[in-house]
Amino acid sequence: MRPDPGEIRLAVEDIGHSYDGTRVLEGVSLELGRGEVTCLLGPSGCGKSTLLRIVAGVERQDEGVVVVGGRVVSDATRHMPPESRGIGLMFQDFALFPHLRIAQNVAFGLRGPAPERAERARALLARVGLERHGAKYPHQLSGGEQQRAALARALAPRPPILLMDEPFSGLDNRLRDGIRDETLDILKEEGTAVLLVTHEPEEAMRMADRIALMRDGRIVQQGAPYNIYNNPVDKEAAMFFSDINVIHGVVTNFATETPFGQFLTPGLADRADVEIIIRPQHLKMDFDRNGAGPLPTPSDGVPARGRVSRARFMGHRSIVELTMDHDGSQLKATVPGVFLPQPGTPLWLSLRRDRCFVFPCREQSVLKSPYFAQ
Template identity: 50%
Template sequence: MTTMTSPSSEASRATATPRHATLLAMRHVRHVYDGAQVAVDDVSLTVGPGEVVCLLGPSGCGKTTLLRIAAGLEALQEGELSLRGEPLSVPGGRHVPPEKRSVGLAFQDSALFPHLRVLENVGFGLESLPAGERRERAMALLEQLGMADYARTYPHQLSGGQQQRVALARALAPAPALMLLDEPFSSLDARLREQIRDDTLHVLKRVGAGTLLVTHDPEEAMFMADRIALMHDGRIIQMGTPRELYCEPEDPFVVSFFGAVNEWSGEVRDGRVATPVGPVAAPALAEGARARVMIRPEALRVTPVELPDDERREEPARRGQVIQARLLGRSSLVQLHARGADGSEANLQAQVPGVFLPEPGQPVALALDTSQTFVFPAGAGA
């Protein structure tokens, strides 16, 4: 298979994704199971032509239910649902069945027909086309996904990753306006998952299909999505570009969902909150208010301090001592005991690029990247 370079920059995504049109629109959708369990609660979102929108969140947050409503596998109970401006479903009324919706579906289980060869699986939904044209379209998609050599192979002869590629080709074959993907890569091992989602993103952008993708993996969402809808307890907590969610979180849940954080609480004094790694600005909070400070591990800059004992008084005020360091591959995780200028102390962790393995007990100087430091009112959070 040919490995392609990922169109990962947000600039290229913005250029490739039309923002002026709406393909799928969901307005104030609410869905309740068994009359009591609220799975989706007042959710509104849109997907544009050629745009990849990820529904991200923990298990049970409602993301798969929302995808099933878009697919027509669940009836719309409350709200509005339209594709290209045409209603797909009306609560208690009109309901366009899945096969009439111009949507392609791909799930974690590839669900290929075991008695059909790969080429026949991909062409299954193209019965209305002449045989030659059906074969040509199926082969073109298999070629794009690196599976042309397996056209005459049966599904049981393929690996899991190959089956997922075939399932994607089958979903794309009828040229749907909208692709709906439910955790399609979660059953694959890490290296294969990276390759297949890279290939998938290229194909989706090439064919120009709008896509709604369900995932619980923040890294996957940031790689795949033009926009992310982060869900919790049936609601969208924040929706925006990967950069907006990571760098401009609107809720503590958003910060913590994208990885471990160091946390402190304190009072706002002179517009700042004291922490063991220095004061943090809190311009949005009133003087004397209780605050919740969240600092990402990568926001901490760690520098070894090598001074003789009689010069220790010259160490910077923001300092700490290494507890232990572990190599994670592309980065190192350093656990520290920090002591601030105000006498406050805490254990925290820093994530440092590359190999950085200071010995336990090593004194270090600490600096703070405020762009990855967030302050919320105490008690805030989804």
């Protein structure tokens, strides 16, 4: 569901941009509502940070329009400077002024009487758990404390929009989850619209109301995290969020035969090469009982046999890699807890057909959405 038109804080429309003749953004459009966190997610070099700089006003797009709070701030004829846009900025290096105390850092961008500025800084420092650190200098704080101070400073002027560029990447893994959760709580309380750049799918899934998945300067898919994860637009989108297994097949009479049974593939021409995608956690394993294992359920299709090539325990789950008898391909399955069969152990694998996606091979064509296996 998109934001109510009256609640839209930011809209970018058909943004295009180039560097030295190389296209880095092409036709990028998105909207951001009050209190909404949208994550720009994608690999390094896909255009995420360039789009953030264009929204902030530190860079001007070649084509398209940027609208903040219903007001055009940048198009072909006008370009409002960053300080006039009412947008907060928060980056991975925190950018705190080393010569100012923490309370002075938080109050730096505020206007009005000194007592009011001091009170706003004090209240925000209390909200981020730094009420006892206002008199310290940045170098006297830990990385997590500096991150919280930077958040307080970014929120102090009550910006309707906050841009965050990989703000948690410099934090210790042990602290990151807790600080992300605390940050999200504060942003929701403030009603701030947030555009967050990250290359980590887990971070986007954890923080975002919406994810805009970018690749090669374009947004290839937008939606709620659940929908993006469970309805990937193509193989690469599925692969960005988790490991995948790929099973190849050829279409005949609108169906594809595989060692795991038949998959319906309507809309694809005969002899088209397809890829059936399934994540490791959706593979089901049973021990080979002389070919007489338990009968599969209809949703599991037909079991196929493989032999364990490697098994590893990862703390909360086990990863089992198998070499399949039918073609020597490698498939990977995960199960909760400890499951470490010895190499060479025969196992029957079956697929959760409701969790499979079928795509034509990329060299032929790319579908806008997958076929769910039937």
